[in-house]
Amino acid sequence: MRKTSMLLLEILLLVLAVIFLSPIYMMVVNSFKNRAELYENALALPTSFSFQFYKEAMQKMNFFTAIGNSLYVTIVSVLIVIVLASMTAWMLVRTDNKLSKIIFMTLVATMLIPFQTLMMPLMQVMDWIRTNLHLPMLNTHEGLIYMNVGFASGMAVFLYHGFIKSIPIDLEEAATIDGCSKFGVFWRIVFPMLTNITITVAILNVISLWNDYLLPSLTLADKGLRTIPLSTFYFFGEFTIVWNQAMAGLTLTIIPVVIFYMLAQKYIIKGIASGAVK
Amino acid sequence: MKKRKDKLWFVLFTFPLLFIFTTVVIMPFIFGIAYSFVKWDGIPANPKVFVGLDNFIQLFKDERFLSSAWHTVKFTVMAVISVNVLGLAFSLFVTTKLRVRNVARTLFFMPNLIGGLILGYIWQFIFTDVFGYLGQSTGLDGIFFNWLLDPQYALYAIVIVFTWQVAGYTMIIYIAGLQGIPDELVEAAKVDGANVWHRLTKITLPLLMPAFTICLFLTLSGAFKIYDVNLSMTRGGPNNATEMFAMNIYNEIFAYGNYGLGQAKAVIFFLVVAAFTLTQVVMTKKREVQY
Numbered sequence: 001m002r003k004t005s006m007l008l009l010e011i012l013l014l015v016l017a018v019i020f021l022s023p024i025y026m027m028v029v030n031s032f033k034n035r036a037e038l039y040e041n042a043l044a045l046p047t048s049f050s051f052q053f054y055k056e057a058m059q060k061m062n063f064f065t066a067i068g069n070s071l072y073v074t075i076v077s078v079l080i081v082i083v084l085a086s087m088t089a090w091m092l093v094r095t096d097n098k099l100s101k102i103i104f105m106t107l108v109a110t111m112l113i114p115f116q117t118l119m120m121p122l123m124q125v126m127d128w129i130r131t132n133l134h135l136p137m138l139n140t141h142e143g144l145i146y147m148n149v150g151f152a153s154g155m156a157v158f159l160y161h162g163f164i165k166s167i168p169i170d171l172e173e174a175a176t177i178d179g180c181s182k183f184g185v186f187w188r189i190v191f192p193m194l195t196n197i198t199i200t201v202a203i204l205n206v207i208s209l210w211n212d213y214l215l216p217s218l219t220l221a222d223k224g225l226r227t228i229p230l231s232t233f234y235f236f237g238e239f240t241i242v243w244n245q246a247m248a249g250l251t252l253t254i255i256p257v258v259i260f261y262m263l264a265q266k267y268i269i270k271g272i273a274s275g276a277v278k
Numbered sequence: 279m280k281k282r283k284d285k286l287w288f289v290l291f292t293f294p295l296l297f298i299f300t301t302v303v304i305m306p307f308i309f310g311i312a313y314s315f316v317k318w319d320g321i322p323a324n325p326k327v328f329v330g331l332d333n334f335i336q337l338f339k340d341e342r343f344l345s346s347a348w349h350t351v352k353f354t355v356m357a358v359i360s361v362n363v364l365g366l367a368f369s370l371f372v373t374t375k376l377r378v379r380n381v382a383r384t385l386f387f388m389p390n391l392i393g394g395l396i397l398g399y400i401w402q403f404i405f406t407d408v409f410g411y412l413g414q415s416t417g418l419d420g421i422f423f424n425w426l427l428d429p430q431y432a433l434y435a436i437v438i439v440f441t442w443q444v445a446g447y448t449m450i451i452y453i454a455g456l457q458g459i460p461d462e463l464v465e466a467a468k469v470d471g472a473n474v475w476h477r478l479t480k481i482t483l484p485l486l487m488p489a490f491t492i493c494l495f496l497t498l499s500g501a502f503k504i505y506d507v508n509l510s511m512t513r514g515g516p517n518n519a520t521e522m523f524a525m526n527i528y529n530e531i532f533a534y535g536n537y538g539l540g541q542a543k544a545v546i547f548f549l550v551v552a553a554f555t556l557t558q559v560v561m562t563k564k565r566e567v568q569y
Contacts, residue, residue, distance in 0.1 A: 006376070009374070009376060010376050010377060010378050013371050013372075013376055013378050013379070013382050014378045014381070014382065016371075016382070017378070017381065017382040017385040017386060018385075020385060020386060020389075020442070021385050021388065021389075023389075023400050023401060023404055023442070024388075024400075026400075026403070026404060026408055027400050027403070030403070038407075039411075041411065041415075042407055042408045042411040042412075043408065043411070043412075084294050084295035084298070085295060087291045087292070087295070088291060088292045088295040088296070090291070091287070091288050091291040091292050092292070095284075095288055103292070103296065106304075107299065110303050110304070110307070112499075112548075112551065112552050112555065112556075113303070113307060113548055114502075114503050114524070114544075114547055114548055114551055115503070116503070116505075116523075116524045116527045116528065116544050116547055117307070117310055117544040117545060117547060117548040118302075118303065118306040118307060118310060119306075119528075119531075119544075120310070120313065120531050120532075120537060120540065120541055120544070121305075121306035121307070121309040121310040121313055121541070122302065122306040124306075124309065124313075125301060125302075125305050125306055125309065127322075129301075146298060146302070147302050149295075149298050149302075150298045150299050150301065150302025150303055151302060151303065153295050153298065153299045153303075154299070154303070157295070182287040182291070183287075186291075207390075207391055210393070211392070211393025211394065211395070211396075211506075212393075213393065213394075213395045213506050213509075214505060214506070214528075229393055229395045229396070229506075232395060232396055232399065233395060233509075233510070236399060236510070243403055243407055246399065246403065247400075247403060250396055250399055250400055253396055254392055254396065257391050257392055258388075260391070261388065261391055265384065268387075268391075269383075269387065269450055272447065272450045272451070273450050273451060273453070273454040274454075276450075276451045276454075276492050276496065
């Protein structure tokens with residue numbers, strides 16, 4: 001009796017999970033079908049595998065350029081966030097004074113500000129920097145990376161701060177007595193101890209930056225600079241929707257995400273769990 | 279001497295990040311408040327005219343803005359409930375001893391990694407095409423029709439997609455919460471004769487309050503600020519019936535060129551988000567119990 005009910009539960013859970021992922025199934029199967037087949041039965045498996053729509057979608061989306069752009073922007077932004085936020089958080093924790101507290105509270109409090117509240121004035125500030133200081137803040141990947149770092153810093157410092165508070169100061173003091181500079185203490189002793197939280201910060205930022213649409217859409221105007229979400233948006237906006245081709249395009253954009261998930265699943269789930277607990 | 283050196287190190291370590299942060303977040307925030315008192319069309323050559331509180335008076339008379347606020351509230355209530363009910367149910371399922379639990383967990387979380395824009399396009403296909411097909415072949419065209427063309431159902435469609443995206447995320451947080459509950463407590467209740475339902479409602483759920491606090495906060499602010507899914511599913515249509523807060527602000531500024539009015543809306547948006555989420559955190563924090 002108990003065994004059969006357990007088996008039923010097993011099946012129920014599996015069915016639930018499969019239903020949950022059925023949109024992905026629909027996307028993939030319809031990316032191979034020709035027009036007639038797609039309209040005949042949207043749920044059936046394709047009768048023949050043709051990669052024709054993939055080829056067309058790749059061309060229209062400028063797929064490889066977009067992947068390269070997304071990788072560049074995401075990776076560089078995340079690396080800078082990790083370096084700067086860990087250094088800042090460490091100094092804020094180890095310098096126990098009013099200024100540290102004020103800086104920390106400001107960083108945390110601004111996490112509540114929605115992007116929409118900042119987007120227009122942000123564009124004005126960046127435009128001002130571009131025209132008056134002649135720095136290419138708009139319509140460049142580097143400008144976008146700069147802004148990504150700014151938006152990610154509150155959360156990253158917050159996570160590092162909580163983690164650093166829990167590690168003992170003794171080792172650092174010993175190293176200081178041995179004549180190590182602050183820079184040496186941080187990079188040789190403290191930073192290696194932060195690996196767990198660094199993974200969390202990296203994963204949370206990779207997910208949000210890879211998928212970010214609004215900020216890149218405001219800053220990048222050139223076609224050749226488009227990231228994956230941007231090229232997907234224009235792919236859907238510029239052409240009348242041909243569903244099989246569109247599904248092929250969407251499948252393409254999801255492939256890198258699935259690979260990332262398969263490689264780093266353990267860390268992603270751990271990272272999400274520890275990133276959320278405050 | 280040492281003190282001065284310490285100060286120098288402090289500046290060296292914190293300045294780069296604080297400089298970027300100031301130019302990207304603090305300055306736009308302050309200028310944003312200033313812009314909300316100004317009338318301006320976004321063209322640098324045109325003057326910015328100070329109009330006092332006019333924008334704030336005008337936005338409360340803007341019916342499209344008010345109805346977008348109402349859509350957002352409706353959407354948020356539905357989305358917060360469905361995301362958390364589903365996320366909690368998933369977490370209870372995958373913390374049992376079932377053999378498929380790991381596979382299930384992996385699959386439930388998957389949609390969360392795909393961006394809102396791309397998810398929205400996948401579901402656009404499902405609601406327009408697959409639903410049409412299902413309606414025709416099953417005859418249930420009362421359920422399976424193009425939801426995105428119906429003002430009421432289009433909003434429900436966005437709720438479904440948002441739930442699909444976020445439920446796995448809350449599941450992970452609920453799992454962490456469930457694993458933090460000591461087994462002895464549940465076992466002791468079992469010995470005392472409490473059935474499954476009682477163990478769940480009297481022990482597990484009260485002890486999960488910290489996880490509720492986090493999940494409600496994340497879903498509340500996430501739902502309130504929804505933009506990407508809104509854009510790729512409906513673009514606010516049909517007939518602005520699903521235009522939500524964030525999209526209304528975007529359109530006011532960048533589509534209609536009312537920079538001052540749009541920024542005033544953005545400031546109100548910030549105040550509303552902050553008020554709602556902080557109230558929620560204070561309320562749920564109070565109900566967290568110790569054991």
